[in-house]
Amino acid sequence: xxxxxxxxxxxxxxxxxxxxxxxxxxxxxxxxxxxxxxxxxxxxxxxxxxxxxxxxxxxxxxxxxxxxxxxxxxxxxxxxxxxxxxxxxxxxxxxxxxxxxxxxxxxxxxxxxxxxxxxxxxxxxxxxxxxxxxxxxxxxxxxxxxxxxxxxxxxxxxxxxxxxxxxxxxxxxxxxxxxxxxxxxxxxxxxxxxxxxxxxxxxxxxxxxxxxxxxxxxxxxxxxxxxxxxxxxxxxxxxxxxxxxxxxxxxxxxxxxxxxxxxxxxxxxxxxxxxxxxxxxxxxxxxxxxxxxxxxxxxxxxxxxxxxxxxxxxxxxxxxxxxxxxxxxxxxxxxxxxxxxxxxxxxxxxxxxxxxxxxxxxxxxxxxxxxxxxxxxxxxxxxxxxxxxxxxxxxxxxxxxxxxxxxxxxxxxxxxxxxxxxxxxxxxxxxxxxxxxxxxxxxxxxxxxxxxxxxxxxxxxxxxxxxxxxxxxxxxxxxxxxxxxxxxxxxxxxxxxxxxxxxxxxxxxxxxxxxxxxxxxxxxxxxxxxxxxxxxxxxxxxxxxxxxxxxxxxxxxxxxxxxxxxxxxxxxxxxxxxxxxxxxxxxxxxxxxxxxxxxxxxxxxxxxxxxxxxxx
Amino acid sequence: xxxxxxxxxxxxxxxxxxxxxxxxxxxxxxxxxxxxxxxxxxxxxxxxxxxxxxxxxxxxxxxxxxxxxxxxxxxxxxxxxxxxxxxxxxxxxxxxxxxxxxxxxxxxxxxxxxxxxxxxxxxxxxxxxxxxxxxxxxxxxxxxxxxxxxxxxxxxxxxxxxxxxxxxxxxxxxxxxxxxxxxxxxxxxxxxxxxxxxxxxxxxxxxxxxxxxxxxxxxxxxxxxxxxxxxxxxxxxxxxxxxxxxxxxxxxxxxxxxxxxxxxxxxxxxxxxxxxxxxxxxxxxxxxxxxxxxxxxxxxxxxxxxxxxxxxxxxxxxxxxxxxxxxxxxxxxxxxxxxxxxxxxxx
Numbered sequence: 010x011x012x013x014x015x016x017x018x019x020x021x022x023x024x025x026x027x028x029x030x031x032x033x034x035x036x037x038x039x040x041x042x043x044x045x046x047x048x049x050x051x052x053x054x055x056x057x058x059x060x061x062x063x064x065x066x067x068x069x070x071x072x073x074x075x076x077x078x079x080x081x082x083x084x085x086x087x088x089x090x091x092x093x094x095x096x097x098x099x100x101x102x103x104x105x106x107x108x109x110x111x112x113x114x115x116x117x118x119x120x121x122x123x124x125x126x127x128x129x130x131x132x133x134x135x136x137x138x139x140x141x142x143x144x145x146x147x148x149x150x151x152x153x154x155x156x157x158x159x160x161x162x163x164x165x166x167x168x169x170x171x172x173x174x175x176x177x178x179x180x181x182x183x184x185x186x187x188x189x190x191x192x193x194x195x196x197x198x199x200x201x202x203x204x205x206x207x208x209x210x211x212x213x214x215x216x217x218x219x220x221x222x223x224x225x226x227x228x229x230x231x232x233x234x235x236x237x238x239x240x241x242x243x244x245x246x247x248x249x250x251x252x253x254x255x256x257x258x259x260x261x262x263x264x265x266x267x268x269x270x271x272x273x274x275x276x277x278x279x280x281x282x283x284x285x286x287x288x289x290x291x292x293x294x295x296x297x298x299x300x301x302x303x304x305x306x307x308x309x310x311x312x313x314x315x316x317x318x319x320x321x322x323x324x325x326x327x328x329x330x331x332x333x334x335x336x337x338x339x340x341x342x343x344x345x346x347x348x349x350x351x352x353x354x355x356x357x358x359x360x361x362x363x364x365x366x367x368x369x370x371x372x373x374x375x376x377x378x379x380x381x382x383x384x385x386x387x388x389x390x391x392x393x394x395x396x397x398x399x400x401x402x403x404x405x406x407x408x409x410x411x412x413x414x415x416x417x418x419x420x421x422x423x424x425x426x427x428x429x430x431x432x433x434x435x436x437x438x439x440x441x442x443x444x445x446x447x448x449x450x451x452x453x454x455x456x457x458x459x460x461x462x463x464x465x466x467x468x469x470x471x472x473x474x475x476x477x478x479x480x481x482x483x484x485x486x487x488x489x490x491x492x493x494x495x496x497x498x499x500x501x502x503x504x505x506x507x508x509x510x511x512x513x514x515x516x517x518x519x520x521x522x523x524x525x526x527x528x529x530x531x532x533x534x535x536x537x538x539x540x541x542x543x544x545x546x547x548x549x550x551x552x553x554x555x556x557x558x559x560x561x562x563x564x565x566x567x568x569x570x571x572x573x574x575x576x577x578x579x580x581x582x583x584x585x586x587x588x589x590x591x592x593x594x595x596x597x598x599x600x601x602x603x604x605x606x607x608x609x610x611x612x613x614x615x616x617x618x619x620x621x622x623x624x625x
Numbered sequence: 626x627x628x629x630x631x632x633x634x635x636x637x638x639x640x641x642x643x644x645x646x647x648x649x650x651x652x653x654x655x656x657x658x659x660x661x662x663x664x665x666x667x668x669x670x671x672x673x674x675x676x677x678x679x680x681x682x683x684x685x686x687x688x689x690x691x692x693x694x695x696x697x698x699x700x701x702x703x704x705x706x707x708x709x710x711x712x713x714x715x716x717x718x719x720x721x722x723x724x725x726x727x728x729x730x731x732x733x734x735x736x737x738x739x740x741x742x743x744x745x746x747x748x749x750x751x752x753x754x755x756x757x758x759x760x761x762x763x764x765x766x767x768x769x770x771x772x773x774x775x776x777x778x779x780x781x782x783x784x785x786x787x788x789x790x791x792x793x794x795x796x797x798x799x800x801x802x803x804x805x806x807x808x809x810x811x812x813x814x815x816x817x818x819x820x821x822x823x824x825x826x827x828x829x830x831x832x833x834x835x836x837x838x839x840x841x842x843x844x845x846x847x848x849x850x851x852x853x854x855x856x857x858x859x860x861x862x863x864x865x866x867x868x869x870x871x872x873x874x875x876x877x878x879x880x881x882x883x884x885x886x887x888x889x890x891x892x893x894x895x896x897x898x899x900x901x902x903x904x905x906x907x908x909x910x911x912x913x914x915x916x917x918x919x920x921x922x923x924x925x926x927x928x929x930x931x932x933x934x935x936x937x938x939x940x941x942x943x944x945x946x947x948x949x950x951x952x953x954x955x956x957x958x959x960x961x962x963x964x965x966x967x968x969x970x971x972x
Contacts, residue, residue: 234971244967250957252949253721255713272967276959283945285956287720291713292746299706299713299743300720306704307682308950309721310957325707333704419968422961427954460950461682461702461718462725466646468679471695473705482650483695 030122030139033221034102036066036091040173041101043108043115044166047079050107052191053166054085056202058414059187060170060179061089062235065227069095070414071609076260076353082111089224095415096533097609102222103177105169106133107147116140124220126172128165143217145172150208154201164205171209178223181210234419238410239314241381242340243269244420245388246312247276250427251338253311255289255300260352261408262314262342294319298326298339305336306472308432308460310392314340317359318348320366327401328367329474331497334447334456336395336402336430343407345607354607355408357528360582363403364556370494374504375556376404379531383554384410385420389427390509396430398504399455407577409529409609431457438465446470446481447493454500501557508555511562514538517547522623523569525562527553527583529609530575536612537575537619544620553583558590566591566598573619575602577610639675639871647672649696654689659811659837660759664696666814667728667757670821671698674869681726682718686711686740689766690732690759690837709740712747715754716938722948723939726825727754734764737773737792744794748801748830753937755824755831758794759811761839762850769842780847794834795929796915799908804829804932806911808925810855811837816926819865819894823928826869826892829937836924855924862914862927864897889933896928905931 040057044050054070061068069088075081088098100120106112106127113136116125121139134142147165154168155161167188174184185203192198242265246254254273256266266288273286291297297313304311315323320341330337343359345351365372376391378384387404395402431451433444438459444467447456456479459468470481477493478484514531515524515538522541526534531552538550551565566572566587574584581601588596602618604610635643647668652661671681678700685691687708694703706714711729719727736744736758747756762775771779774794775787798806805827809817817835824831836855838844844851849858863883868874870891878885883897884904896905904910911930918925 234968236971244964248958248964250952250954252952252957253717255717255720276963277957279945279956281945282943284943285945285949285952287942287944287949289716289720292742295710296713296716296743296746299710300717302706303684303704303714303717303719304721304950305717306714307718307721307948309717311717311721326710326713329707419971420964422964423958427958459702460722462680462722462948462950464677464679466679466700469700469702471703471705473703474707475705 031221033223035223035225036089036227038089038103038222039098039101040087040089040103040105041115042085042105042169043111044083044085045079045108045110046075046077046081046083048107048166049163050083050085050166052163053170054087055414056167056184056187056191057170057173058087059190059235060174060184061087061224062230062416063183063186064180064224065230066224067091067093067095067229067416069416071097071409072413073608074353076349076351082108091227093229094532094536094612096536097611099611099613103173103220105173106131107165107169124176124222126169126176141220143172143176145169145209145212150212151205154204154208160201164201167202167205168209171206172213172217174206174210175213176217176220178219178225180226230416232419233416235414235416236381237264237412237414238378238381238384238406239265239342239412240268241384241420242388242404242406242411243272245385247272247388248423249310249389249392251310251312251392252286253289253301253304253309254286254313255291255297255304255311256313257291257294257297257315257319259294259316259319261344261412262316262340264412265314265340265342294322295326298323298337301337301339302326302330302335306461310396312338312340312392314342316342316344316352317346317350317362320359320363324367327373328369328371330401331367331371331373332369332474333472334399334458335472336399338391338395338402338404340404340406342411343405345605351607353408355529355577355609356605356607357405357407357530357577358579358582358605359405360578361585363405364586372501372557373400374398374402374508376402376508377527377554377556378404378406378410379528379552381410381415381417382420389423393428394507397428397455397507398500399430399458400500405528407529413609431455433457433459433463435463435465435468438463438468443467445479447477447496448479449496449499453503454496455503505557505559508557510559511554512552513549514552515548515550517542517549520547520549521570522546522548522619523565523572524548524550524575525553525565525572525583525587526550526575530577533610533612533615534575537615540612540616541619544616546619546623556586558587562587563591563595566595570598571600572598573600573602573622575615577604579603579605638672640677642672644668644672646700647678647698649694649699652693652696654692655841657840658689659761659835659839660690660693661696662811663757663759663817663835663837664693666817666821667697670818670825674822674825675871676726676825680724681728684711684715684718684727684729686731686735688732688735688764690730691735693730693759709735709738710743711735712740712743712752716747716750716752719752719754719939720942721950723753723944724948729754729756731756731758733758733760733762733772733774737794745797745801748798748803748832750938751802751804751829751935753828753830753939755833758832758834759837760794760834760850761837761843762848763839763843765839765842776849779849782842782845793915793919795832796912798830798832799911799930803832803930804935805831806930807832807928808834808836810859810924810926811835812852812855813859813861813926816861816865819867820928822867822869823865823888823892823894826888826890827933828889828940829932829935858922858924860918860923860925861899862896862903862925863899865928866895866897868893886931887933894928905929
């Protein structure tokens with residue numbers, strides 16, 4: 010894959026001469042749409058994204074929105090990349106300025122040679138002479154399309170999509186298909202939105218020259234889908250046979266459960282019209298995790314989804330789940346900060362708090378999906394892992410993966426049957442006579458359990474957080490307690506090979522520098538590997554898929570002179586976890602690239618950080 | 626020729642189990658603790674009702690009361706949770722397997738203080754379970770602090786006087802939507818047994834607040850939860866006779882002597898009038914009578930409220946006959962065609 014030098018120049022802020030400002034740019038730019046939150050621009054932006062997708066060109070979208078119902082500024086960025094880069098790009102070349110409050114600042118941030126489409130009354134054209142302005146009378150254009158004033162506010166957005174169609178050479182037939190998809194084929198909504206888009210398009214054709222930026226049809230998206238990570242996770246849970254879903258709403262995880270509810274109602278009613286699932290909106294996250302544990306103890310596949318504040322509230326129950334050895338699946342769609350923090354901004358800041366959640370000696374497996382595909386896979390695999398290991402398992406997604414739209418290969422149907430773990434039936438007990446709940450009979454640290462309702466007089470066991478012996482009987486004997494904690498630690502060693510292994514994503518001959526990343530940091534890291542190559546820095550890149558780590562992580566660190574751990578938090582949380590695993594003399598090799606401003610990570614940031622650290 | 630004498634027949638219930646099949650391990654609570662008497666009544670009630678112990682699940686929070694599920698029904702699965710959070714575990718379990726019978730044991734601290742948030746939501750859901758509060762007005766395991774059900778004017782052993790009003794868990798439960806609300810006394814064997822058997826027959830949330838004196842920290846002069854105080858101040862609303870659905874009714878009550886009530890499963894209760902007319906199907910009257918008792922310093926006991934026709938939480942979920950926890954993969958994992966059609970929507 011060839012690397013575009015021009016883009017590095019922009020990235021490293023080295024300035025560009027004015028001739029570059031006139032060169033045509035095809036399939037390699039970003040669009041930023043600045044609107045007011047609550048103005049209904051989401052549909053228009055999705056249509057824009059999908060139109061480019063339908064033209065076979067790699068595209069990605071990021072919604073940067075405030076914690077607010079209506080009124081505050083919001084930005085949607087769409088990156089068009091023939092190279093297939095899907096991370097956020099620092100600069101946008103096309104600005105659609107619809108918000109009076111942010112317009113001047115947005116215009117001033119642009120690089121020379123950029124393009125601004127703005128709402129006529131904003132009168133932005135005088136702000137700069139090194140960017141191209143397109144003044145569009147949105148109110149005039151939308152008036153004939155929509156008789157009702159309420160609708161006009163929404164449809165103004167579809168007008169800018171039409172304007173961009175001309176300015177960026179989008180194919181109108183694909184745009185109309187995208188509108189129809191967006192409004193689920195509903196005729197009235199589709200017709201009026203198509204009319205609004207056409208009004209913008211026709212106005213632009215009559216009054217504007219196309220820009221030097223254009224989208225040209227490619228053939229990169231055959232068989233692909235566009236989906237957000239929360240919907241993908243919900244789909245995975247559906248095919249993981251989830252049956253009980255207690256939850257408490259919290260941004261940015263709510264859409265995962267809401268999507269799951271729709272899927273369950275649609276696909277999980279039996280032939281008699283009976284539900285084969287139950288969704289319970291709990292009174293808080295303490296109750297949500299308690300219900301998950303109660304249901305899992307009873308033998309159901311139960312899950313919940315939350316974010317940082319909810320994770321904190323689940324702390325006590327999680328320790329009980331660890332110690333009583335009850336499976337549970339908990340999605341942590343991470344956001345920024347404690348308390349309210351920045352609830353609509355993305356982060357990877359809950360690694361340490363989740364890994365060791367609760368009191369006493371506790372540690373928990375974490376799955377780290379980097380993509381919508383892996384959200385889908387985690388959706389069902391998390392249950393297999395939780396039931397196999399008989400312990401709470403966390404899936405650490407984040408707002409960037411969870412709430413933004415991503416292109417993906419279509420999801421593959423799970424290839425293995427559900428793994429329900431070690432469960433003894435009545436027939437097993439008839440044969441065995443009795444069992445000991447916490448005895449390590451197989452040498453993997455995992456005991457056998459029975460489910461409530463098993464019709465055998467010796468089936469029952471007592472689940473408790475208090476000290477217990479192998480028979481699950483109350484015990485305060487020191488040797489029983491030590492025995493139990495040591496066995497749990499042995500189970501942790503087993504977990505290293507049960508959770509997904511890390512992936513060596515990129516290798517370079519003789520590379521002395523290693524990169525480690527995970528989750529949503531993956532995409533910027535992939536792009537940065539290419540940028541670093543251009544800077545003469547050859548790297549190997551290992552992507553983590555889960556915690557606890559397999560031996561491959563410590564071997565990777567041992568095999569490199571310097572290893573940069575790229576993550577979206579202030580305190581180098583993943584680096585700290587890795588440090589606990591590597592040999593003492595390798596710990597000094599670990600360095601950080603830390604990003605924590607709430608916006609999705611961009612390759613330029615990673616590249617600049619590593620280039621500057623390598624220069625020392 | 627010597628003959629072997631037949632061993633004396635062990636008494637069995639209607640499903641062929643003896644009372645020993647309903648026992649638990651030996652109690653580690655104080656001798657004379659009201660909670661032990663309640664465990665005995667639970668054993669008898671499940672034995673008398675002929676319930677398979679394997680079809681019962683026991684749940685509790687934290688505290689002396691919450692230890693007691695270990696002391697009855699060893700053949701039932703049990704989950705000792707965290708402080709005040711038994712309702713959440715019960716809710717998850719009951720949703721996952723709605724074919725079982727759930728009995729939760731909590732205390733006044735576990736319910737009315739730390740667990741209040743979950744308690745009120747359990748009541749409003751009408752989750753099908755028996756929720757027993759072993760109520761002694763005091764924290765035992767932490768050595769004798771007041772709980773939120775301690776009455777105004779009640780004293781600690783040290784002489785400290787409680788000045789805050791007690792939370793009436795029964796009035797609260799009626800207000801919130803529980804469908805079987807009663808108060809009893811651990812020393813009132815007959816009333817407690819009848820209420821427990823009726824509780825087993827009921828479909829919906831049973832809130833049973835049982836005054837259960839703490840012999841170590843709250844049985845002194847000045848306590849309003851002591852054995853002596855209860856002997857002097859218990860005011861039963863009625864005598865309760867319970868006839869399970871599997872038994873013939875063999876007593877005819879004279880008209881006007883009390884109230885007859887039918888439960889969901891066909892069981893009957895006859896509440897023999899003591900001093901006054903009281904209709905436990907009238908929510909407003911129940912709340913009024915509880916308020917009056919409080920003003921008169923009476924400890925009113927008996928069945929305060931019953932609604933046998935309200936759907937329970939699990940009834941509302943529209944579940945089939947097989948518990949969610951027992952559904953096979955071919956029911957819970959949709960087929961390949963379903964995934965293919967969903968993928969089409971995202972293209």
